[in-house]
Amino acid sequence: MSHFTHMKTRFQNLFYLEKALNRLNISYTQQLSNSDSYHTNLVIPQSNGYDIQFCWSGETYELVVDMSFWEQLYPIENFIDKIAQQYAGEVIIGESQKMGFQPVKYQQNSDGSNTLILERWNNDK
Template identity: 35%
Template sequence: MSHLSRIKTSINSKEILKKTLKDLNFTYRNTSEDNIDDKKINSQNITIEQNGKDLFVFYWNGKEYSFLTDLQLWTMNIPYTKLLEKITQQYSYNTILQESTRYGFQNINQKILKDGSIQLVIQRWNS
């Protein structure tokens, strides 16, 4: 028996989420209207797939995305918690770059540290 689990995230930008998934080499598609758990979903949802099989969905609730998957049928070789951490880290990185560029900053240097964190150096010159 299948049981979908929904995990709340702080992801709220569809464009940054799509860039993040692309950065992490995921194949995804916008989910057309369908029913999941007897609830209507819309094309804001993003379904991640591999080899023609749906792995998980980022479900849009009107304010933010939730990570939606069947944990009993989880087949990836990484625990879903670690995967979600990796997606969240890359999403945060992409958000920082987008927002800093918007305010006139430039990415000068970036480095992935031994603990997996990302060190990012940005600068802005005032004229």
């Protein structure tokens, strides 16, 4: 018997969530939400057929998974942490660019942390 777990996240922006998954080389597909035709869910396929989903809850994208069939390289907590770290970096880059900053360096360090350097030139004379 399947028991789906719904894990709350702070992922609110689909664009940044997709960028985070891409940066981590996590394959996914888009699927229209069953409950809300304005939002898209993300499906991460697993070879056992029990896919992982990020489903729009009305406020955030919740991770929906049957824990009995978890087939990823990392435990679920590490999986979410890695995505959250990349998501945060993508939000910082994207929102900073709206204010005129440009990323100069984005580096993943051996200790698991990320280094992000942004710059903005003052064109006022």
